[in-house]
Amino acid sequence: MDPHESPRPADSALPEYELRSLRMVDRRKLATGFAKQIAITTQPFLDKPFAECRVADLGCGYGYTALELAGMCREVVGIEPNAALAAEANALAAEGGRDNFEFRVAGIDEFGHGADAGTFDVAVLDNVLEHLDDQPGALERISASLRPGGVAYILVPNRWWPIEAHYSLPFLAWLPLPLATRYLRASGRGEDYTDASYAPGYLRMRKLLAQRPELESHFTVPGDVSLAEGGGSKLYSAGVAALQRFPALWAISKAFLVVAVKKG
Numbered sequence: 001m002d003p004h005e006s007p008r009p010a011d012s013a014l015p016e017y018e019l020r021s022l023r024m025v026d027r028r029k030l031a032t033g034f035a036k037q038i039a040i041t042t043q044p045f046l047d048k049p050f051a052e053c054r055v056a057d058l059g060c061g062y063g064y065t066a067l068e069l070a071g072m073c074r075e076v077v078g079i080e081p082n083a084a085l086a087a088e089a090n091a092l093a094a095e096g097g098r099d100n101f102e103f104r105v106a107g108i109d110e111f112g113h114g115a116d117a118g119t120f121d122v123a124v125l126d127n128v129l130e131h132l133d134d135q136p137g138a139l140e141r142i143s144a145s146l147r148p149g150g151v152a153y154i155l156v157p158n159r160w161w162p163i164e165a166h167y168s169l170p171f172l173a174w175l176p177l178p179l180a181t182r183y184l185r186a187s188g189r190g191e192d193y194t195d196a197s198y199a200p201g202y203l204r205m206r207k208l209l210a211q212r213p214e215l216e217s218h219f220t221v222p223g224d225v226s227l228a229e230g231g232g233s234k235l236y237s238a239g240v241a242a243l244q245r246f247p248a249l250w251a252i253s254k255a256f257l258v259v260a261v262k263k264g
Helices: 018-026 027-045 064-070 083-096 135-145 175-187 202-210 234-245 248-254
Strands: 053-057 076-081 102-104 121-127 147-156 215-219 255-263
Touching: 027 064, 027 121, 027 147, 027 255, 053 064, 053 135, 064 076, 064 083, 064 102, 064 121, 076 083, 083 102, 102 135, 121 135, 135 147, 135 202, 202 255, 234 248
Parallel strands: 053 076, 053 121, 076 102, 121 147
Antiparallel strands: 147 255, 215 255
């Protein structure tokens, strides 16, 4: 192996949807847009410039977006429990050479305690909540990590969108887990749907947010529509405009984007 090449985690250690997404897109090239979107979308809710913020990227995966965020803010802490993804993120951090980026191999249940409590300006949960079986606990940890006035950025697919977000199979998320796993295996796209099976519907998402009254939560649209996946299409722009005019349409949105501000 070239000494300057980042080591890649073994394929067998990755979930099937990670392998499929890597074949479909170059995530590293997309990371700049993802990071910009987070900064632009959260800035109107923050009481300080994003450039001065301490940011936590929870479930940061390969660390691409976290490292891009490090170039836009004061400090970033990336949290990732998957050891295979962690190996890539550590190599990327070393390669990037940023002194304001810290990477930790940890689960979300290990976050927000001790020295982390109340110290973050922004906490990012980008397409991670659907992989967590203890979602109330995850939101509790996120809230605990934020200072008063801090902001959580939460992006999660809608369970009831007809095409499932990870495997692109129609109605996969609608099925009970045993049937969903059988469907997934029959499709040849994976073996077990459990890890990606926790996406909430609109009512479930509202209930989760209501359990954290210290967070003032807002369903919102991306700050820069052009940076979103499919954002350049007329259909996407029309959908965003419809959500802004008729908030009830969030119930049938492809995904939920929530910005939650911790009250003082």
